[in-house]
Amino acid sequence: MHTTALVLFSGGQDSTTCLAQALSKYERVETVGFDYGQRHSVELQARLVVLQQIRLQFPQWAQRLGEDHVLDLAVLGQVSETSLTRDTAFKMESSGLPNTFVPGRNLLFLTLAAALAYRRGLQVLVTGVCETDFSGYPDCRDDSMKAMQLALSLGMDKRFLIDTPLMWIDKAATWALAEALGGQALVDLIIEHTHTCYLGDREHRHDWGYGCGQCPACELRARGFVAYSAGLPKP
Ligand code: ZN
Numbered sequence: 001m002h003t004t005a006l007v008l009f010s011g012g013q014d015s016t017t018c019l020a021q022a023l024s025k026y027e028r029v030e031t032v033g034f035d036y037g038q039r040h041s042v043e044l045q046a047r048l049v050v051l052q053q054i055r056l057q058f059p060q061w062a063q064r065l066g067e068d069h070v071l072d073l074a075v076l077g078q079v080s081e082t083s084l085t086r087d088t089a090f091k092m093e094s095s096g097l098p099n100t101f102v103p104g105r106n107l108l109f110l111t112l113a114a115a116l117a118y119r120r121g122l123q124v125l126v127t128g129v130c131e132t133d134f135s136g137y138p139d140c141r142d143d144s145m146k147a148m149q150l151a152l153s154l155g156m157d158k159r160f161l162i163d164t165p166l167m168w169i170d171k172a173a174t175w176a177l178a179e180a181l182g183g184q185a186l187v188d189l190i191i192e193h194t195h196t197c198y199l200g201d202r203e204h205r206h207d208w209g210y211g212c213g214q215c216p217a218c219e220l221r222a223r224g225f226v227a228y229s230a231g232l233p234k235p
Contacts, residue, residue, distance in 0.1 A: 002026065002123045004026055004121065005022045005026040005125070005163065006030050006120065008032055008125065008128070009047060011045075011047035011048075011195055012195060013171075014128030016178075017177055018165055022126045022163070023054070023064050024061070026124065029064050030069065030120060031051065032069045032113050033071070034112075035071070036075075037077045048068075071116070105139065106127070106139040106140060110152065110162070114160055118156055126165070130167055132168055142164070142167055171220055171221065175187065191207075191209045195209075196221045197211030197217055198215040198217045199211075208222050
């Protein structure tokens, strides 16, 4: 039986939904985030607010929610030239990948998370990676996750499970999953406090939350929310 989990938690919509699912599924849940010199510490700030709001609004989850860890990954800035860590504009490369892409970033995240989970005695690694809303990130694919699960379990001589609740669902279904897990209160919490926008915009408030409304992350989030809302029964 798997009863303990470590959630890779960025403070965005996806990882917040994954966290909610982990809290309804596992008895003890810890969180880990990565500080790799993001241009906007908005993301790291959002993590703390979301954790605080979950503790406040969901007492049944609060008692399962353990320590939060933030690992310093400044080294990512040394191996990448991306618009997340430098002052260049977000754009799509000819490879079809956004220039925010850091090759193998998720593999690195998972390796560090597994080392932390090993030390903390946690069995499951939960991550919000997804193949459905295709973002072009090969290290988010299901096969990559299965290979990592095997490599980490063998390499650390400990059986890890990588749990990917969003792998086969789209953004509309991710909103619906949040509603199923925590009702309107969780949907509202995600709208108000999670952060997705690549530009770090917390000025412009939309139905689906804060963001510039233009970048690919905002577009995906907005489109998903519209589709999710359209599927709701009319008041
Ligand atoms: Zn944006």
